[in-house]
Amino acid sequence: MKGIEVSELSYSFGAKKALNDVSFAVEAGQFCALLGPNGAGKSTLFNLLTRLFTSPQGTIKIAGHSLNDAPRKALAKLGIVFQQSTLDLDLSVHQNLKYFAALHGISGRKANKRIEASLEKLGMLERAGEKARFLNGGHRRRAEIARALIHDPSVLLLDEPTVGLDAAARASITEHVHQLSDDGTAVLWATHLTDEVRDKDRLILLHQACILADGITKELRGAETLKDKFLDLTGASA
Amino acid sequence: MSPYLTSLTAIVAREALRFIHQRERFIAALVRPLVWLLVFAAGFRAALGLSIIPPYQTYITYETYIVPGLCGMVLLFNGMQSSLSLVYDREMGSMKLLLTSPLPRWWLLFCKLVGSTSISILQVYAFLAIAAVFGITMPTIGYVAALPALIAAGVMLGALGLLLSSFIKQLENFAGVMNFVIFPMFFLSSALYPLWKMAESSELLYTICALNPFTQAVELIRFALYAQFNGIALLWTLIGAATFTLLALWGYNPARTGLAKRG
Numbered sequence A: 001m002k003g004i005e006v007s008e009l010s011y012s013f014g015a016k017k018a019l020n021d022v023s024f025a026v027e028a029g030q031f032c033a034l035l036g037p038n039g040a041g042k043s044t045l046f047n048l049l050t051r052l053f054t055s056p057q058g059t060i061k062i063a064g065h066s067l068n069d070a071p072r073k074a075l076a077k078l079g080i081v082f083q084q085s086t087l088d089l090d091l092s093v094h095q096n097l098k099y100f101a102a103l104h105g106i107s108g109r110k111a112n113k114r115i116e117a118s119l120e121k122l123g124m125l126e127r128a129g130e131k132a133r134f135l136n137g138g139h140r141r142r143a144e145i146a147r148a149l150i151h152d153p154s155v156l157l158l159d160e161p162t163v164g165l166d167a168a169a170r171a172s173i174t175e176h177v178h179q180l181s182d183d184g185t186a187v188l189w190a191t192h193l194t195d196e197v198r199d200k201d202r203l204i205l206l207h208q209a210c211i212l213a214d215g216i217t218k219e220l221r222g223a224e225t226l227k228d229k230f231l232d233l234t235g236a237s238a
Numbered sequence B: 001m002s003p004y005l006t007s008l009t010a011i012v013a014r015e016a017l018r019f020i021h022q023r024e025r026f027i028a029a030l031v032r033p034l035v036w037l038l039v040f041a042a043g044f045r046a047a048l049g050l051s052i053i054p055p056y057q058t059y060i061t062y063e064t065y066i067v068p069g070l071c072g073m074v075l076l077f078n079g080m081q082s083s084l085s086l087v088y089d090r091e092m093g094s095m096k097l098l099l100t101s102p103l104p105r106w107w108l109l110f111c112k113l114v115g116s117t118s119i120s121i122l123q124v125y126a127f128l129a130i131a132a133v134f135g136i137t138m139p140t141i142g143y144v145a146a147l148p149a150l151i152a153a154g155v156m157l158g159a160l161g162l163l164l165s166s167f168i169k170q171l172e173n174f175a176g177v178m179n180f181v182i183f184p185m186f187f188l189s190s191a192l193y194p195l196w197k198m199a200e201s202s203e204l205l206y207t208i209c210a211l212n213p214f215t216q217a218v219e220l221i222r223f224a225l226y227a228q229f230n231g232i233a234l235l236w237t238l239i240g241a242a243t244f245t246l247l248a249l250w251g252y253n254p255a256r257t258g259l260a261k262r263g
Helices: A042-049 A071-076 A093-103 A108-121 A137-149 A167-182 A217-221 A226-236 B003-021 B023-044 B062-092 B094-099 B105-133 B140-167 B171-187 B195-201 B203-211 B213-225 B231-251 B257-261
Strands: A002-013 A016-027 A031-035 A057-062 A078-081 A155-159 A186-191 A202-207 A210-216
Touching (some): A002 A186, A016 A057, A016 A202, A016 A210, A042 A155, A078 A137, A093 A137, A202 A217, A210 A226, B105 B140, B105 B231, B140 B171, B195 B203, B213 B231
Parallel strands (some): A031 A186, A155 A186
């Protein structure tokens, strides 16, 4: 079953097109990098994929469920890490995750068990009792990724999750999320940083509201570095 | 536990925790009506003569008259405080967590409403307790009878807060809410003066005050505090609550472009 299926999706803010006839699919177990410069339409696409807003044009399916027709089923299969941190800084890591579990209707021992498993997966179990306020940026992000996994989603969306992190934290988080896709989760990772994308990853290049390129990174970049290819493509069409 | 009950418990507990963490908010919520009760009312006692009007059966002091209005004030300001928190949550991003839950959006907003109303009511009872310490008391049964009235009024004003939060773009715009919503609602009501006093000054102002849903909420509380039922006030308060709730749901509809623009 496909993780994400987006078909002929368009969205406008008044007269300005934010997304123009975008179609793509991300398979289960695939790590798909959504690369694009600022203003390309990545955040709009994320807001549509998470149903923070809806578009009258086009369709989105998450794990086979239409976001328009069966939004609750689709959202139940979706794990999301937003660009902006959404941890409550006054709560501990465990309390933050428990609140999220409750928003997905998971409570009691089941919630505690899943929280433990998610934190373990991200190497954050020993920090469960710490207040989010006292975590460094990298650990906060890992806590948020762990939180996004509590309900065992088939699809994981991450909107520029490494913004503001140092090189070591970025490398660690990128590695963790690649591991999740190896375990069978469909991952859509929005970024504007080319060094986070690996050769074997699927790559979608979004520019000026349209998909400019779509394929396996190594094949797309050819002999060039991804950074050069990215600049070539986005520069040429600017 | 059902997913609905689980989420309700978590959202209400989080609101309560947030309230406990903000002690200054609790103190401010109490100081505001107490200043009106102990300072403003003392100054105006001589200036404002009150006749015997229902639900009162005898002459009352001005302090006694404004207690229900000040209960309404606590609910009104707390509703706006919740609205402010929601706008803050949206600016900080944590609102997204709530809105991407697989539970129905109307339910999640309802949970928020229950949370904010519960906290409002706790504050009202704290205010009534302090007023009683200063000798301004109601019939004992009134404190119990007031609870359903406070719930109805709290839900109406909380729903108004929800509605405003769906339309306010930034925290900076909140000053406008103070000027154009809170102050007119409070002063154009029966909270501080009986409506017949207003009618003596201006028929137009009297009509506006009578139509103000906050007036109806205050009268509902006033009658309930004397263990009396005011059906018309209840009806208007419930209509207000339903209208504000429906508009808030519309405001939070993901298909609404206005909300989308704000992400």
